Amino acid sequence: MEHNPDTHSLKCPKCHHGMHEVTHGEVVIDRCTHCHGLWFDEDEAHHLKGLLGSEALDIGDPGEGQKWDSREDIDCPHCGKPMEKSADHKQKHIWYEYCPDHGIFMDAGEFTDFKEESLLDWFRALIKGDRSVVAP
Numbered sequence: 001m002e003h004n005p006d007t008h009s010l011k012c013p014k015c016h017h018g019m020h021e022v023t024h025g026e027v028v029i030d031r032c033t034h035c036h037g038l039w040f041d042e043d044e045a046h047h048l049k050g051l052l053g054s055e056a057l058d059i060g061d062p063g064e065g066q067k068w069d070s071r072e073d074i075d076c077p078h079c080g081k082p083m084e085k086s087a088d089h090k091q092k093h094i095w096y097e098y099c100p101d102h103g104i105f106m107d108a109g110e111f112t113d114f115k116e117e118s119l120l121d122w123f124r125a126l127i128k129g130d131r132s133v134v135a136p
């Protein structure tokens, strides 16, 4: 859907279509109506990661998300400054864009990956007996 400031909360930084608000529990994030990328304000992604069933917000096709993953020149939907691309410090294969002042953008499928992988990592650490790892 073309971005319309009256009906959409944000303009998608990747495909420039409209984003609308979706909620999980008390957390509100923005999801693109076209590429299904997700925008998380500040640390909402980490907050949601710990909530049961939050991956249901990530309805997009990961194959579609990967197409957009290579797009690099994206600007923050809040301040318009170029966003920085960063790998998650625990899961190096996940690349997301972030604005240090506003939040992060994940392509479709990345949040599910972000959430599941960390659970797997946690179980692996548990099996190895690494007690320093805190449950997500």
Ligand SMILES: [Zn+2]
Residues within 6 Å of the ligand: 012, 013, 014, 015, 016, 017, 032, 033, 034, 035, 036, 037
């Ligand atoms: Zn989009």
Ligand SMILES: [Zn+2]
Residues within 6 Å of the ligand: 076, 077, 078, 079, 080, 081, 099, 100, 101, 102, 103
């Ligand atoms: Zn910003």
